[in-house]
Amino acid sequence: xxxxxxxxxxxxxxxxxxxxxxxxxxxxxxxxxxxxxxxxxxxxxxxxxxxxxxxxxxxxxxxxxxxxxxxxxxxxxxxxxxxxxxxxxxxxxxxxxxxxxxxxxxxxxxxxxx
Amino acid sequence: xxxxxxxxxxxxxxxxxxxxxxxxxxxxxxxxxxxxxxxxxxxxxxxxxxxxxxxxxxxxxxxxxxxxxxxxxxxxxxxxxxxxxxxxxxxxxxxxxxxxxxxxxxxxxxx
Numbered sequence: 001x002x003x004x005x006x007x008x009x010x011x012x013x014x015x016x017x018x019x020x021x022x023x024x025x026x027x028x029x030x031x032x033x034x035x036x037x038x039x040x041x042x043x044x045x046x047x048x049x050x051x052x053x054x055x056x057x058x059x060x061x062x063x064x065x066x067x068x069x070x071x072x073x074x075x076x077x078x079x080x081x082x083x084x085x086x087x088x089x090x091x092x093x094x095x096x097x098x099x100x101x102x103x104x105x106x107x108x109x110x111x112x113x114x
Numbered sequence: 115x116x117x118x119x120x121x122x123x124x125x126x127x128x129x130x131x132x133x134x135x136x137x138x139x140x141x142x143x144x145x146x147x148x149x150x151x152x153x154x155x156x157x158x159x160x161x162x163x164x165x166x167x168x169x170x171x172x173x174x175x176x177x178x179x180x181x182x183x184x185x186x187x188x189x190x191x192x193x194x195x196x197x198x199x200x201x202x203x204x205x206x207x208x209x210x211x212x213x214x215x216x217x218x219x220x221x222x223x224x225x
Contacts, residue, residue, distance in 0.1 A: 033213070035213075035215075042217045043158070045212050050211075058212070059212070098210075101146065104157075105159065106157055
């Protein structure tokens with residue numbers, strides 16, 4: 001079946017612009033995670049959804065970052081007033097279980113802020 | 115706090131060589147431990163996991179044992195293949211919804 005998909009795959013934004021990154025999880029997956037991966041680093045946790053409920057947003061680096069999953073399937077990560085330090089790959093992962101023991105990752109969106 | 119320290123790369127091995135990638139962790143509570151692998155051009159995928167001390171996770175010839183006394187979860191494979199060339203990430207979770215990843219170790223296997 002289809003895996004986790006993310007769009008766009010690449011995004012270039014000028015500093016100060018708002019961006020929206022989309023994640024389509026595997027159908028039926030309850031849990032959804034967003035991660036930020038800087039160059040040469042491992043993924044860093046941003047936020048977690050269980051169905052439509054955002055249960056943990058402790059990893060969001062600032063109030064410019066906002067995530068939603070209104071119908072418990074597709075999720076959007078929005079970054080307002082982008083800064084150069086926001087340049088990274090943003091990964092989405094989903095899991096069938098309530099917890100993320102086996103997460104399926106999407107290919108990521110590479111965001112470059114110029 | 116929670117963190118994972120992984121062996122620095124890159125690692126280059128000849129085919130059929132023995133592989134060890136070291137991973138140590140710091141955690142509050144009793145974490146589950148994971149190895150994820152990222153093949154070129156693909157997303158991360160779970161390779162193996164262990165949920166309690168002394169558990170051994172295994173998959174595709176790879177093994178890792180959860181060692182509480184040394185807070186380690188080293189990845190091993192007895193005979194690597196060219197197709198094992200990838201980036202390997204060690205990770206932990208104490209809550210099931212927050213995951214902490216290491217920086218990744220790049221492995222290249224040459225024929």
